Amino acid sequence: MNDTLLNAYSGIKTHQFGIDSLSNNIANINTVGYRENTPEFKSLFSAHLDTLGASNVTADDRNFGVTKGSNAISDRDGEYMPSDGEFNMAYQGSGWFIVGPNKNGSMQINKDGYKQAQENFYTREGNFLRDADGYIVNTHGYYLYGVDLHKIKNGVLTAGNPDEEAKILKSGKLSTLYLPRDVQYQPVLTTKVDMSLNLNAKNHVRPAEEYFLNKDGEIINERFLNQDANALANDDNEPLDLAMHRNLEIMMVKGDMAQDLTFKYGTGGPEKNEFHTLGDLKNLLKTKANLDLTIAKSKPDQIKSPLMLQIKNPTDPEATLFIGGPMAEKLGWTASGMILKKGETRDSVGIRIPFYSTTAEIYDKGGDKYLLKSDFFMTNSKDPMANPPTTEKWDVESSIIEMRSKLPITPQTVRQTITFDKDGKMQAKPVTLNFKGTPLTYNIAKSKDYQSSDVPYEDSKIYQISQDGKPKGLLQNMRIDDNGVIHLAFSNGAIETMGRVGIAAFTNDQGLRKVGSNLFDITNVTRNGRAAPLSGNPILGWDRDDGKLKFGKVMHKYLETSNVNAGSSLTNLILMQRGYSMNAKAFTTGDDLVKEAINLKK
Incomplete structure (x- = not known):
């Protein structure tokens, strides 16, 4: 038989396969997350031409026809378009979303393999939504798998331990993701x-009575005596600033005897006539001038009223008092020749703290x-x-x-x-x-x-x-970050992590098998007597140490379009059409030659 017929026939069949594959790509040019197929051909078989002689310096062979070599999927990313869907997402890079038909299913991806309670599938179609039960699903009803922290029970989210949650989010234990619409934040007691x-x-200053008086209006003497004299202000709310206004000058005239004293704010003690606390000043006045320092309410009949500092003549029948110096001027405490009888006082303005x-x-x-x-x-x-x-x-x-x-x-x-x-x-x-x-x-x-x-x-x-406390809150917003971690924002200002979107990668993406509905499945082949995935085992998409995605990122509120290139697809379609036509012409030529050979006998 004329080999031209065999070659042309195989060419027609093979190019028809290529045209079918390309037309399917073009048909899915607007399918979200679609992965195009790339048809490839190979020679059917070949033979060595021994009749040409062994002395030739070329390897003389003869090929017979062509056949389908492969129809591998393209791992090129599609375009990324913004989307308004609350759960819409795209994955950029090497990897796949994991979905499954079972609401109660589970999957475990380990370093050396994987386990699953049911058959799961892989997809780049990210137009997910929430079903009537609150689970995240795709448009075909398949459940999205990921790491669910299971913090939501009966519509109430209970905050967990962030360290424990971070550990779980790095694991490879996957399940369906549950997020009902009316989630409430469980109040947390402040501890x-x-x-x-x-x-x-x-x-800021405050009336001194708020600190020196108890609830019954009695002076807390310990506080008064231990109070730093510089930790006071006058009734104009001006701090005394005794670091700049240190001196308090006292002169006492009793009969024909006069006593002139200068007390100074400092830490030198009684030997240097220095005082630091009001108790120190009280002791100096008593030992040096036989005067008393007290604190008293301006209106004794009231439980609380403005407090004043008082210099009191405790024992002498009568004394003439002169008070001066920067400290006295700040407190409105100055006196010039004031007659002070026994028991009488010279009062400052109201003091503040x-x-x-x-x-x-x-x-x-x-x-x-x-x-x-x-x-x-x-x-x-x-x-x-x-x-x-x-x-x-x-x-x-x-x-x-x-x-x-x-x-x-x-x-x-x-x-x-x-x-x-x-x-x-x-x-x-x-x-x-x-x-x-x-x-x-x-x-x-x-x-x-x-x-x-x-x-x-x-x-x-x-x-x-x-x-660490929180009031009750209602779910207001949901956000998925670049690592696929799902964050929930509540009306009480709390932001809680709910889980993360499951991502799996494969060593050989072309080893995955299309099963319809834009889904891919793992294909097992037998090698050396044992079944193994053609794509390789699923690889967890994130690092088990830091929890970050290794091969790409999740883009929330984006969708990945089909990765079919319209220009190259139409060009390849024309090439396939021309190949088909040329093989048809070769078939016709071979047929004509056969007819001519038959006619020779006649």
């Missing part, structure tokens, strides 16, 4: 509050909001000129109060003393408050990102408050 702030003694107040929102088990309130009163000022230098010290009173009534719910106020080191950093230990029967740890020395300070060039302010 820890960390705060960072700056305290500036010259920013450097102060700052903070509040932090906290939440009980039911998500109800309360305030953690702290009042800061300065009891010791910074004096770098002293020997030794002194640092700031504040007395802090903390309590938990209700939002509306502002009444405390804590059994008693928690007090602590804080100091600042030479670098201006707060030194304070955490304290514990009773929050409706549960201990709450409160640290004001530092928060997550900042350290508390006393820098004078900044106002008193809160830098940051970090706490």
Whole structure:
């Protein structure tokens, strides 16, 4: 038989296969995530031409026809187009989304293989949505697989341990992803509050009676005596600033005897007539001038009224008093020849104390909001000129109060003393408050990102408050990051990780088999007596150490179009058509030759 017929026939059949493959690509040019096929041919078989002689320097052979070589899928990425779908996503790089028909299915991808409870499939079609049960599925109803942290039960999300969640997100244990629409955030009881702030003694002052008087209006003598004299302000809210206005001048005239004294703010002690606290000044006045220093309410009949400092004549029948110096001028305490009988006093203006107040929102088990309130009163000022230098010290009173009534719910106020080191950093230990029967740890020395300070060039302010409590919240938004991790944003400001989208890669993508609906499956072949995937085992898409995707990234609210190139497809289609036509012509020629040979016999 004329070999031309065999060659032409095989050419016609093979080019028909190529045309079929290319036409299918063109038909799916607008199919989301479609992977085009690339038809390839090979020679059918060949034979050596021994009749041409063994002395030839060429390998003389003869080929017979052509046949289908392969129809491999192209691993080239398609175009990426923005999409409005809430769960629409595209994967850029080497890898596939994992889907399956079973809502309760599972899959485990290990370093040396994989296990699955049912047959799963792989796709680049990322137009996912939420079904009626709240599961993430594709348009064909196949469930999207990934790592689900299973934090949502009965429509309520419960916050978990971030360290444990990060560990799970790096694993290869996959299941379906569940995210109902009406997810609520489970309220979290506040058990820890960390705060960072700056305290500036010259920013805010408060009437001294709020610190020196108890709830019954009685003077807390210990606080009065231990108060740094420089940690005070006058009724014009001006700090005394005794580092610049150190002197208090006292002259007493009793009969024909006069006593002239100058007391100075400092740390030198009684030997140098220096005082630091009001208690020190009280002792100097008593031992040096036989005078008394007291603190008293301007209106004794009221529980709380403005407090004044008093210089009192405790024992002498009568004395003439002269008071001067910068400190006296600041306090409106000056006197010039004032007759002071026994028991009479010379009063200062109302005194005030450097102060700052903070509040932090906290939440009980039911998500109800309360305030953690702290009042800061300065009891010791910074004096770098002293020997030794002194640092700031504040007395802090903390309590938990209700939002509306502002009444405390804590059994008693928690007090602590804080100091600042030479670098201006707060030194304070955490304290514990009773929050409706549960201990709450409160640290004001530092928060997550900042350290508390006393820098004078900044106002008193809160830098940051970090706490572990949350109120009730409703799901407002969902975001998928580049690594496929799903983040949920709630109306209470909480952002929680729900899980991540499953991504698998293969050593040989062309080894996957199309099964329809834009899905691919693993094809097993027998090699050396054992079945093995032609594509290789699935490879987990993310690194098991840092959890980041290794071969590409997920693009949320994008879709990958078909990777069919219209120009090259039409060009190849024309080439296939010409090949088909030429083989048909060769077949006709061979047929004519056969007919002519038959006619020779006639």
